[in-house]
Amino acid sequence: MRTLLFRSLLSPLATTAAPAPGDAALEELGRTLAERARRLYGRSLAIREVDAGSCNGCELEIHALNNPVYDVERFGIRFVASPRHADVLLVTGPVTRNMKVALERTYAATPDPKWVVAVGDCGCGCGVFEGSYAVIGAVEKVVPVDLHIRGCPPTPTAVLEGLIALVDKVSATPRG
Amino acid sequence: MTAILSELAKHAPVAGHRPWPRHLVDAPTWTAVARALGAGAADLLSLWADETHVHLALRSPAHPTPLVVSLDVKNATYPSVGLHHPAALRLERAIRDLHGIAPAELPDARPWLDHGAWELRAPLGARASAELRDPADYVFLPVHGEGLHEIPVGPVHAGIIEPGHFRFTANGEIVVRLEERLGYVHKGIDGLLSGADLERAGRIVARISGDSTVAYSFAFARAVEAALEIAVPPRAAVLRGVMAELERVANHLGDIGAICNDAAFTLNHAHCGILRERVLAACGRAFGHRLMMDRVVPGGVAADLMAGHARMILDTLDEIMPWFADVVRVYDGTPSLQDRTCGTGILQPALAERWAAGGLVGRASGRGFDARRDVAYPPYDDAAFNVPVYRTGDVDARVWVRIREVEASVDLLRRWLAALPEGSIRTALPAIASAREGIALVEAFRGDVLLWLRLAPDGRVARCHARDPSWLQWPLLEAAIEGNIVADFPLCNKSFNCSYSGHDL
Numbered sequence: 001m002r003t004l005l006f007r008s009l010l011s012p013l014a015t016t017a018a019p020a021p022g023d024a025a026l027e028e029l030g031r032t033l034a035e036r037a038r039r040l041y042g043r044s045l046a047i048r049e050v051d052a053g054s055c056n057g058c059e060l061e062i063h064a065l066n067n068p069v070y071d072v073e074r075f076g077i078r079f080v081a082s083p084r085h086a087d088v089l090l091v092t093g094p095v096t097r098n099m100k101v102a103l104e105r106t107y108a109a110t111p112d113p114k115w116v117v118a119v120g121d122c123g124c125g126c127g128v129f130e131g132s133y134a135v136i137g138a139v140e141k142v143v144p145v146d147l148h149i150r151g152c153p154p155t156p157t158a159v160l161e162g163l164i165a166l167v168d169k170v171s172a173t174p175r176g
Numbered sequence: 177m178t179a180i181l182s183e184l185a186k187h188a189p190v191a192g193h194r195p196w197p198r199h200l201v202d203a204p205t206w207t208a209v210a211r212a213l214g215a216g217a218a219d220l221l222s223l224w225a226d227e228t229h230v231h232l233a234l235r236s237p238a239h240p241t242p243l244v245v246s247l248d249v250k251n252a253t254y255p256s257v258g259l260h261h262p263a264a265l266r267l268e269r270a271i272r273d274l275h276g277i278a279p280a281e282l283p284d285a286r287p288w289l290d291h292g293a294w295e296l297r298a299p300l301g302a303r304a305s306a307e308l309r310d311p312a313d314y315v316f317l318p319v320h321g322e323g324l325h326e327i328p329v330g331p332v333h334a335g336i337i338e339p340g341h342f343r344f345t346a347n348g349e350i351v352v353r354l355e356e357r358l359g360y361v362h363k364g365i366d367g368l369l370s371g372a373d374l375e376r377a378g379r380i381v382a383r384i385s386g387d388s389t390v391a392y393s394f395a396f397a398r399a400v401e402a403a404l405e406i407a408v409p410p411r412a413a414v415l416r417g418v419m420a421e422l423e424r425v426a427n428h429l430g431d432i433g434a435i436c437n438d439a440a441f442t443l444n445h446a447h448c449g450i451l452r453e454r455v456l457a458a459c460g461r462a463f464g465h466r467l468m469m470d471r472v473v474p475g476g477v478a479a480d481l482m483a484g485h486a487r488m489i490l491d492t493l494d495e496i497m498p499w500f501a502d503v504v505r506v507y508d509g510t511p512s513l514q515d516r517t518c519g520t521g522i523l524q525p526a527l528a529e530r531w532a533a534g535g536l537v538g539r540a541s542g543r544g545f546d547a548r549r550d551v552a553y554p555p556y557d558d559a560a561f562n563v564p565v566y567r568t569g570d571v572d573a574r575v576w577v578r579i580r581e582v583e584a585s586v587d588l589l590r591r592w593l594a595a596l597p598e599g600s601i602r603t604a605l606p607a608i609a610s611a612r613e614g615i616a617l618v619e620a621f622r623g624d625v626l627l628w629l630r631l632a633p634d635g636r637v638a639r640c641h642a643r644d645p646s647w648l649q650w651p652l653l654e655a656a657i658e659g660n661i662v663a664d665f666p667l668c669n670k671s672f673n674c675s676y677s678g679h680d681l
Contacts, residue, residue: 007502014450049336053361055677056338057467058388060430063336064456067449081334097293098360098680099339101311102331127381133299134364153386155466 006107014068018075021168022161026060028147034079043077045167048086048110052103052142053135059118064156065163072174077163083109088166093123094135095142107143115146115166119159124148177217177232179210179234181243190246193613194402198244200230200551200640207245207255209234214260219532219545221617222626222643223257223267225275227301230254231641232609233615233626235551242551244615249277252301256282263450263531263648274366276301286315289680290361300367316355327662331360335443338676340353342665349661354654362680369640374400374605375397377637380468381627384642385678390416390423390619392642393472394540395627398553403614403631404606410597412476413554417476418592419459420543420618421491421585426455428578428585429500429620431673435575438667439516447503451496458492461485465509476602493586504579515608521668525567531650534645535623536577537672541569547619561588569656574671620645620677644678 118139126137134144149162189197221233235242258265258281269288276298292309317406331339433448459465462485525542544565548556564580566573623645
C-alpha cells in the first residue's frame with residue numbers, strides 16, 4: 001500500500017488531455033438538439049448505458065471512460081445505475097429482437113428531456129449482423145437517436161469526443 | 177467409456193473431418209456415451225446440430241485427443257443427453273429452439289434462446305412462422321418455503337454490462353436459489369454463418385464475444401486450417417500467441433480490478449484500469465486495433481509486427497509488471513478485502529469436474545485443464561508455461577488464478593517477442609473440391625472456446641458452431657452463489673465473468 005502511494009507521488013498524471021468535441025458529432029447535434037433541448041444542465045449529464053445486443057466490445061471501451069486515464073467525470077459526465085436518474089441513454093447494438101421490449105421500457109423510464117446516443121457500427125447501423133432473423137438492427141429503429149458514434153468498437157477517445165460535444169450543446173441551450 | 181472408445185476405433189471415422197475423428201453412431205451407442213458422460217467417465221466439450229445430425233464433442237482423460245460422435249436425427253428427435261448429463265441441458269434446449277429438433281425425454285421443456293420475439297420457430301430448421309409472445313412469459317422453477325422472497329434483476333443491469341435476467345430467491349439476506357435466464361443478446365450468429373464466405377464469416381466470428389475476439393478468430397482460423405490441411409508460417413503462429421496472451425493479460429487486469437471494486441476497494445480498480453489501458457494502447461499501436469479484432473485470419477495473421485513495436489510492447493510489460501506486483505501486494509495484504517473474497521462464492525471441485533468447466537473457473541476449483549497445454553496447438557506446443565490451479569473454489573481463488581496467469585502470459589510474451597521468427601505471416605488457402613470439416617479448441621481468457629465448421633465445396637461455410645466457455649460456467653454460478661448473501665452476488669458474478677454475447681450467440 002505504501003509503495004503504491006509513494007509511487008503515486010512521483011508519477012506523472014495518468015489522465016490524458018481532454019479531446020476537443022468531435023466535428024462530426026457537433027454537426028449532427030447542431031441539427032437535432034437546438035429545438036429539443038429546453039433545460040440548462042450546467043455542464044452535467046447523467047448517462048445510463050444500455051447493451052441492446054452488443055458483442056461486448058463497445059462496453060469494454062465505454063467502461064474505459066471511467067478509468068483514471070479517460071476520467072469522464074471531469075467533464076461533468078457520470079454513469080448512473082437507473083434510467084430514472086439519466087439524461088442520456090448510451091445504447092449499443094445491434095438491437096436484438098429479444099432486447100427490443102427492454103430497450104423500449106428503459107427509454108420510457110427515462111425522464112424528459114432525454115437524449116439517445118447510439119454507439120458502435122452495430123448500434124448506428126447493424127454491423128456484420130445485417131440480415132439475421134434475430135436482430136432489428138440500428139438503435140434508431142426502436143428509439144429516436146440524437147447522436148451516432150461509429151467504430152467497431154469506437155475508441156474511448158471517440159466516445160469522449162461525442163459526449164463532450166453533447167455536454168457543450170446541452171449546456172449552451174437556454175433554459176425553457 | 178474405454179469400451180465405447182475401443183469399439184468406435186474399430187470403424188473408420190467420417191472422411192474429411194480433421195483433426196479429431198468424427199464417428200457416426202447408432203442411438204444405443206449415443207445413449208451409452210451420454211450415460212458415460214453422466215457417470216464422469218469423459219468431459220462434454222459441446223453438443224450441436226445441423227440439418228440432419230446431432231453432434232457431440234467429448235474428451236476422455238484416458239484418450240487425450242478429443243473426438244466427435246454424430247447421430248442421425250430421425251423424425252426430428254433423438255435421445256436426450258441432458259437426461260443423463262445435466263451439463264448438456266441448456267445446449268439441448270438451444271438445439272430445440274434453433275433447429276426444432278426435440279431431444280426425447282429432455283427433463284426441461286422450457287425454451288432457452290427463443291423468447292418468442294423472432295416471429296419464427298426453428299429459425300435454423302423448418303422456419304415456421306410464429307406469433308409474438310410476451311417476453312416475460314417464462315416459468316421459473318418453483319420455490320416453496322416459509323419466509324422466502326424473490327428478487328428479479330435484469331435484463332438491463334445497473335452497470336455497464338451485458339443484459340441477462342437473474343431471479344433470486346432469498347431468505348432474508350441469504351440466497352437460497354439463483355436461476356438465470358439468458359438469450360437476450362441472441363443475434364442468430366449460427367444462421368448468419370451458413371453460406372458466408374470465409375472473410376465475412378471471420379468478421380462475424382470475431383464479434384461473437386468482443387472481449388475474446390482474438391481467441392474466437394484464432395479458433396475459427398485453426399478450424400479452417402484443419403479442414404484445409406494447411407499449416408501457418410512460424411512467424412504467424414507466434415504472432416497469434418502474442419495477440420492471444422495480450423488479450424488474456426488485458427482482460428485479467430480489468431477483472432482483478434473490477435472484483436476489488438465490487439469489494440469496495442477502488443484503489444486496486446483504479447490502478448488496474450491504468451494497467452489495462454497501457455496494454456490496450458500498446459495493442460492499438462502495434463496491431464492497429466486496441467482489441468486486435470480481425471487480426472487473426474485463416475492462413476496466418478492480417479497484420480505484421482514491426483521490430484520497433486515488439487520492443488514497445490516489451491517496454492510496456494517492463495513498465496506495468498512492477499506496478500502490478502504492487503497491486504498484488506495490496507490485494508494480498510489487505511484483510512478487509514480478503515474478508516470479502518475468501519470463502520465467498522465457493523464452487524465445489526466436484527461440480528467443476530462434472531460440468532468440465534474450463535478456464536479460470538475450473539482451475540480455481542481444482543480442474544487443471546488448459547487447452548493450450550492439454551490439446552496443444554502452435555505456438556504453445558513447444559512452449560513451457562505455468563498453469564496455476566487452486567482448490568478452494570472461492571472468489572479469492574479465482575483472483576489468484578488470474579494473477580498467476582497474468583504473470584505466466586507476460587513470461588510467454590517476453591520470450592516470444594525477444595525472438596520472433598522471421599518470414600511470411602500468411603499461407604494462401606487452397607481451393608477444395610469436396611466438403612471438408614474442421615474443429616479446434618482454443619484457450620480464451622475465460623476458458624476453452626470450441627469451434628466446429630463444415631466448408632462447402634465452393635469454399636464457403638456450410639455450417640459453423642461455436643461454443644463459448646460460458647455455456648459450461650454459467651450454470652455453476654447458480655450453485656456457487658447458494659448460501660451467500662445477496663450483496664455478494666456482484667462479487668461472485670464478476671469473479672466468474674461469464675460472457676452473455678458468447679453464450680447467447
